[in-house]
Amino acid sequence: MDASCDLEVDVNGEEIFFLHKNTVSIYCGKIRKLFDKSKGVTTNLKVILHDFPGGPESFELVSRFCYNNGKILINPYNAHRLLCAAHYLEMNETINGSHNLLQQTKKSIEEIKFWTWPELLSALKSSVDLVPVTSSSQIIQKCLDSIVARLIFASETSPSSCLSSSSPESSGLRLSTDSKSTESLRSGLLRSTWWFEDLVNILTPNVVKLLVKSIVVHKFDHGLTSRFLFYYQKSRFVNATSDEKREITETIIDSLSLLDQSSVSCKSLFGILRAALNLNVNKIHRNILERMIGSQLDQATLDNLLLPSPHGSSYLYNVNLVLQFVKHFLTAKSRPQVPISEFKKVTRLIDSYVAEVVPDPRLEPCKFLALVNALPEFDRDSYDEIYHAIDIYLQVHMELSDEEKTSIFSSIDYTKLSSETCNHLTQNHKFPPRFAALALTAQQVKLENLFHGMDVQKRFILPSTEMKAEKRHEQVVSNDGKEDIVVENEKMKAHLEGMQWRVVELEKVCRKMQTQMTKILKSKLTRQTSAKSLPRLCS
Numbered sequence: 001m002d003a004s005c006d007l008e009v010d011v012n013g014e015e016i017f018f019l020h021k022n023t024v025s026i027y028c029g030k031i032r033k034l035f036d037k038s039k040g041v042t043t044n045l046k047v048i049l050h051d052f053p054g055g056p057e058s059f060e061l062v063s064r065f066c067y068n069n070g071k072i073l074i075n076p077y078n079a080h081r082l083l084c085a086a087h088y089l090e091m092n093e094t095i096n097g098s099h100n101l102l103q104q105t106k107k108s109i110e111e112i113k114f115w116t117w118p119e120l121l122s123a124l125k126s127s128v129d130l131v132p133v134t135s136s137s138q139i140i141q142k143c144l145d146s147i148v149a150r151l152i153f154a155s156e157t158s159p160s161s162c163l164s165s166s167s168p169e170s171s172g173l174r175l176s177t178d179s180k181s182t183e184s185l186r187s188g189l190l191r192s193t194w195w196f197e198d199l200v201n202i203l204t205p206n207v208v209k210l211l212v213k214s215i216v217v218h219k220f221d222h223g224l225t226s227r228f229l230f231y232y233q234k235s236r237f238v239n240a241t242s243d244e245k246r247e248i249t250e251t252i253i254d255s256l257s258l259l260d261q262s263s264v265s266c267k268s269l270f271g272i273l274r275a276a277l278n279l280n281v282n283k284i285h286r287n288i289l290e291r292m293i294g295s296q297l298d299q300a301t302l303d304n305l306l307l308p309s310p311h312g313s314s315y316l317y318n319v320n321l322v323l324q325f326v327k328h329f330l331t332a333k334s335r336p337q338v339p340i341s342e343f344k345k346v347t348r349l350i351d352s353y354v355a356e357v358v359p360d361p362r363l364e365p366c367k368f369l370a371l372v373n374a375l376p377e378f379d380r381d382s383y384d385e386i387y388h389a390i391d392i393y394l395q396v397h398m399e400l401s402d403e404e405k406t407s408i409f410s411s412i413d414y415t416k417l418s419s420e421t422c423n424h425l426t427q428n429h430k431f432p433p434r435f436a437a438l439a440l441t442a443q444q445v446k447l448e449n450l451f452h453g454m455d456v457q458k459r460f461i462l463p464s465t466e467m468k469a470e471k472r473h474e475q476v477v478s479n480d481g482k483e484d485i486v487v488e489n490e491k492m493k494a495h496l497e498g499m500q501w502r503v504v505e506l507e508k509v510c511r512k513m514q515t516q517m518t519k520i521l522k523s524k525l526t527r528q529t530s531a532k533s534l535p536r537l538c539s
Helices: 021-027 029-037 055-067 079-088 101-114 117-129 133-156 159-164 168-173 180-187 196-200 205-218 222-236 242-257 266-279 283-295 319-332 340-357 365-372 384-396 402-409 419-426 433-478 482-533
Strands: 007-011 015-019 045-049
Touching: 007 021, 007 055, 015 021, 015 055, 021 029, 021 055, 029 045, 055 079, 079 101, 079 117, 079 133, 101 133, 117 133, 117 196, 133 205, 196 222, 205 222, 205 242, 222 242, 222 266, 242 266, 242 283, 266 283, 283 319, 319 340, 319 365, 340 365, 340 384, 365 384, 365 402, 384 402, 384 419, 419 433
Parallel strands: 007 045
Antiparallel strands: 007 015
């Protein structure tokens, strides 16, 4: 050790520097203050620096600055280190009029708009790697803002102008010709995702959040941003531990929630959901994800909804999660602004889901009814699929109480059953007579309304048709076309006979259904009477 080196500096326990106290203390306010507190000590001076940003490499740069009379070449590759070190060592005092490292570094960083793309990436990566990261947050944010500005510029500028412009400002936007990112851009500059690969291995989850916030502020393409987030999750999952995967997933959920939800793929959201369920992400992030999925449930498919139940559950499918989706859908959608077709689409989706999960022998009646009644009745045009699901459910769950069965039977709107389904129901012994009677009554009302409509058609439409025929007849007569009169009369006669035949057929169907209803009621009463007269074989 040189005798003139009277100061020993331990940097993060990684490396020890031997320096001249006076040379260093002139520029480093933090070290100078330490000496001021211990004026009596002149030998064996030692300073231990904990959590020094950038470690020994950054402290070496500071030492060169001190030994070079406050001068050092500041460039995009060391600006971040010098800035953080200057903050840490309080190198903010002007010496000899111009030797303020903090000011010099900040001035250099203000020129960030002229840095090339690889210089930006290098500065961002080095800033992210600094410990602690908070000390480099200023330059990280400046790098991210500049990156977003480049992306916006690239999306609004043609490839030729982006590469050929020679103005000072555009020269700062042009990419370096010796980088991988430039080769990627040249080979597919028109591809909007050219920057994905450059950023995915640089950004930590915390910095991803900062990037998305900058994107939202600068109004960059939200759809492209969501694609990057899904790409980031997929790429970083390859070598990540479970804890790292959980952190990445929670970051993606947080970031996606900042975007316009119409720009986020519903299919990709379900992919994130499956990962979140396996990783047991915290409840707050799960709720955020469920709300995002619920808000666009009309874009989901049946396969998306068939999620397995949580570990340790007895039932097969995660019915509670689907009910949450429906709840969030109804909360997010306001009927006056949303087309009724979206509600009907979700209703058809839930009906298909009910039909798929109903064979599960562990599906409780309350959960089954919750699915059936999850959406308003007027959004369902037909109850045929619900009826068939109930029929299967009754076969699988034969131990249901009378009260549970009644609740299930009452969940059907019998006026929205087709004639085929109604006919099946009247012959289904699992349905009590009074519910079969409800179905037949509903069909009878439909027929009566139909007959009434036919009668109105006879009284109002047919006379109008006959008047038109008479006018045509008069026109034909005036032209002495006897053959045309015969043709028109034959067409009208055939039309009237066809309508009369349809009325007769409808009346036959009505009488047949009424007869079936009477027979069913009689047979039910007979079985109940005979059952009461039989002796009980088991107690």
